[in-house]
Amino acid sequence: MGRQETLLYLDGVSVSFDGFKAINNLSLIVGHNELQAIIGPNGAGKTTMMDIITGKTRPDEGDVYFSGTVDLTKLDEAAIAELGIGRKFQKPTVFESHTIRDNLELALKKPRDVFSAWFYQPDDKDTARIDEILDMVRLTARAQELAANLSHGQKQWLEIGMLLAQDPQLLLVDEPVAGMTDAETVETAKLLKDIATTRSVVVVEHDMSFIRDLAARVTVLAEGSVLAQGSLDHVSADPRVIESYLGR
């Protein structure tokens, strides 16, 4: 696949923190409407990779392109988010002193400048969209409660809902099922697969049964670069993967 056809394109990306190479010559491609799972041991650089894509960390070298043409290394977090890249953090981060509905309203794709926000009135379409998302993430009954009252798993769902409200082309989802029950985990896999029919989703996870449910292409990251890539069965048979990750 040439760069022009990709949605996300990383080539030869490296970043080091105080001499420690967290990302080392990493190359990775995400296609349009692709669901891709990323696994790898703790400290492999998965979260750092998302930091680079979303503008939180600048790479020391390498190319990062969105939609084939937009150089993400030149943009800041807000600009990248406005381009259409949404991110769920490893530690669920919602606005705890806002209601669940307000959390979604804040995420909803609308002009982001100060004065538009001041004079914003949700119209019927906005309300309908928020209702729809509330329903998808099963929080309709609690819409008026403060987000602080949610359980860990529910916060994860709210954050996925906020991602949806942003209406991004690419969702980066960092460890979405941590703190969820088995049933919730299954539901989350369904939800993400559903989302990936109309947008691209990159999921970082440790939970192997969840990865299996996703039935997606798997990229194994280790020590900051790609170790193996392919179906879950393919990568789990790879001796290097077994040694560096699965075997431990």
Next chain:
Amino acid sequence: MITQTLIRALDRKALFVVALLLFIAVAVPVSNLYLPEGHPLRVPDHFVPLFGKYLTYAMLALALDLVWGYCGILSLGHGAFFALGGYAMGMYLMRQIGDRGVYANPVLPDFMVFLNWKELPWFWHGFDMFWFAALMVVAVPGLLAFVFGWLAFRSRVTGVYLSIISQAMTYALLLAFFRNDMGFGGNNGLTDFKDILGTPIQSGTTRAVLFAASAIALALAFLVCSAIVRSKLGKVLVAVRDAESRTRFLGYRVDNYKLFAFTASAIIAGIAGALYVPQVGIINPGEFAPANSIEIVIWTAVGGRGTLIGPIIGAVLVNAGKSWFTGVLPEFWLFALGGLFVAVTILLPKGIVGAFTGGWSALKARRASARAEEGTNLSGDLKTSPAE
């Protein structure tokens, strides 16, 4: 669109506060001017400027709360914006003195004649006109806040570092205004005012009008703040306070939001300062003292930050306490203030207003759960009031 935003700003609580302030704006002057001396309902003469001063402090605390309580920016330099607004008004009042000064110079204020200056410095031009001074009251604090905020927020200075540089800002201004050659009257500041808008500044009527103006200005500032915090803009500010980087990853330019809140807040503080000066009759560099800015933080914390009513209550109560205390036990006021701050931080972390609304919603929750238990619906989850 704008009207809707304004209507939303006027919920029942806000309406009550605005109505109360407007009532005070009328009742206090009327009682002072028209009731006969000795009438039990008459507000005594010296109370009018004193209460008026409290109202300007309340406005200052409200301004601080907009950035601290709602946006998480703990400014320890808000006294500077207040003082700059005050100086702009003071310069107008100085020019109003005209040739009635000790040296009877029709153009130069006394302190300039004393310093042997022959000409009015360029930055004193225009201050003989009220409209120009009024513009500067807004523009100077607003511009300083804009430049300061632009530099600080763009380079992502937050938390304690921001507090420290805001304190450094007011301290630098304190030192600058102390110097005679700055042209603002040095450590004596600006005083001995005679007229405001052609009427004697000491007259009962003028004082009553200044009081009413302070109450109305506070009501307007309250409305503006209410329109901000109850809109989506206000929700973004709270989002920035609680999870700044999350807000950024949603696509909001956090620095612009902070800059807006900071500048708006500085303008409100400047207007408060401009109303303060004619009522106390003096403005000097002491208003830039770092301790003043810290006191504003204490008023706000005592009343309850993150509520719009809290800072108003806090500013009035603490300053009324200060007036009383400095009358009976002047040496102990600073200890009392420090003790109050510690006590409030430990016992009432959300201030007086927070304690009241917290108690009220806990009561409502208890009633609701009692009702749920009585009824057949046993599944109703017995939520206690939210921790926030």
